[in-house]
Amino acid sequence: MNGALGKVTQSIQAGHERGGEESGAARGRRGYNAAADIRVLCLKNDTIFKQAFSLLRFRTSGENPVYSAGGILLTTSRHYRSKPTHGIGRYKHLVKPEEPKKKKGKVEIRAINVGTDYEYGTLNIHLIAYDMALTESYAQYVHNLCNHLSIKVEESYAMPTKTMEVLQLQDQGNKMLLDSVLTTHERVVQISGLNATFAEIFLEIIQSNLPEGVKLSVREHTEEDFKGRFKARPELEELLAKLN
Amino acid sequence: MAAPTRRTVLGLARCWRRFESPWSLGSRSLTLAAAPSNSASPWRLMGALCLQRPPLVSKQLTPMQEEMAALQQQMEIERSLYSDHELRALDEAEQLEKKKSDLYEEKDEKNILLVQDLEDMWEQKFLQFKPGARITDADVKNDRSSLHRKLDRNLILLVKDKLGDQDVWMLPQAEWQPGETLRQTAERTLATLSENNLEAKFLGNAPCGHYKFKFPQAVRAEGSLGAKIFFFKALLLTGDFSPAVEKGRHVWASKEELGDYLKPKYLAQVRRFLLDL
Numbered sequence: 001m002n003g004a005l006g007k008v009t010q011s012i013q014a015g016h017e018r019g020g021e022e023s024g025a026a027r028g029r030r031g032y033n034a035a036a037d038i039r040v041l042c043l044k045n046d047t048i049f050k051q052a053f054s055l056l057r058f059r060t061s062g063e064n065p066v067y068s069a070g071g072i073l074l075t076t077s078r079h080y081r082s083k084p085t086h087g088i089g090r091y092k093h094l095v096k097p098e099e100p101k102k103k104k105g106k107v108e109i110r111a112i113n114v115g116t117d118y119e120y121g122t123l124n125i126h127l128i129a130y131d132m133a134l135t136e137s138y139a140q141y142v143h144n145l146c147n148h149l150s151i152k153v154e155e156s157y158a159m160p161t162k163t164m165e166v167l168q169l170q171d172q173g174n175k176m177l178l179d180s181v182l183t184t185h186e187r188v189v190q191i192s193g194l195n196a197t198f199a200e201i202f203l204e205i206i207q208s209n210l211p212e213g214v215k216l217s218v219r220e221h222t223e224e225d226f227k228g229r230f231k232a233r234p235e236l237e238e239l240l241a242k243l244n
Numbered sequence: 245m246a247a248p249t250r251r252t253v254l255g256l257a258r259c260w261r262r263f264e265s266p267w268s269l270g271s272r273s274l275t276l277a278a279a280p281s282n283s284a285s286p287w288r289l290m291g292a293l294c295l296q297r298p299p300l301v302s303k304q305l306t307p308m309q310e311e312m313a314a315l316q317q318q319m320e321i322e323r324s325l326y327s328d329h330e331l332r333a334l335d336e337a338e339q340l341e342k343k344k345s346d347l348y349e350e351k352d353e354k355n356i357l358l359v360q361d362l363e364d365m366w367e368q369k370f371l372q373f374k375p376g377a378r379i380t381d382a383d384v385k386n387d388r389s390s391l392h393r394k395l396d397r398n399l400i401l402l403v404k405d406k407l408g409d410q411d412v413w414m415l416p417q418a419e420w421q422p423g424e425t426l427r428q429t430a431e432r433t434l435a436t437l438s439e440n441n442l443e444a445k446f447l448g449n450a451p452c453g454h455y456k457f458k459f460p461q462a463v464r465a466e467g468s469l470g471a472k473i474f475f476f477k478a479l480l481l482t483g484d485f486s487p488a489v490e491k492g493r494h495v496w497a498s499k500e501e502l503g504d505y506l507k508p509k510y511l512a513q514v515r516r517f518l519l520d521l
Binding site for chain 2: 118196197199200201203204205207208211212
């Protein structure tokens, strides 16, 4: 009996803490939990709890009792235009406006190759191997090395994989037997702003750290390299051929 | 951290250009070459060649590295999915078992070549393959003038030359002549050394190191206080000295063996630009 009463009082208090509830609703909740005799007991305590409820209301609302009546709060402490706090919280004027992203192909920028500080333009470091994990791991190493040596890395991309089927002549007969399928993977790290005095050391580091099976090729970036990454568009080529 | 070091290198380059730099970074500044009066500076200029044979074979793994590699290989095998070949092997194993249990209906044999046969063939081929030796004859004999030694290290060419009246081991060098860049001096050294098929690739126009020394009093003439040597690095592509060249005048040394030949101060400067990985 005592235990049941204890549970009911707890539920009532929970109802009060949610705030802004009519006592009718709370009574309903009370009714849901309790048996008939307990309801009688609770009705007795009703008046006491009602008083406590109104007291709580005053405590939580602070100065303005209007706060707890209804959903959206009606604040009266706005930062008025004539007050010094006007405009507090404005930040959009401080943020730099974002440039619209170019969706079309990027224009190439080439540095001047002649000058007292001999600097290379955009260079492509090609790493080619049959083993994909090895190529990727070495490309990662080169990229990290450039970051550490503060060489600007423009891009780091992969060229499409080339598949080669190795066919061997069978011992008996003229049939060609499929021996193996070799896939060639290529990763490119594009850098810019390499010093001539430093280029020598950099190239030597890359060369001496090459793992087994990886081929290195360092070339200057050209239009054909750039265009070679795009897919061939047969319809466009057909139309161009028709025009010419 | 690397940026300041590069800046100092550039700064050094600029200093060189300001003081006695008849050498230049490009062919267009040949006019600059004639400008500073050589008679004013008592230093003779030499261009030297650091010819390196890159390693042909990767270094052997240390025991710890080998253990780690084996562990990683094991982990990869355990985590990976079956490949086509392995799936085929499993299918064929199942079919063989079915055949043995006599519940198998006779079907046309599509695969004449079973996976087992393929694997046996590959095993045979592997046993026939013999990898090259890591330790060559030249290593065993310690013949330092042959190129075919220490396949996993960088080898540098050292030459015995007369300096004054002494025979000194050093990197091959030649005196700079007005009207050419120092890199061309180094290329000339290469050509005169080999007279034949030593092909090398220069990685850049800038020197990798320098050494300055004064002549002993006996040799000092008017206007030549000493010499400044600028080293240029080149990687050997193909070729070697012909056996006609007299032995004992050249040596292919690795980084540790340099100490046996070069003088301490010279060695200290040379070591600074040798990358040994």
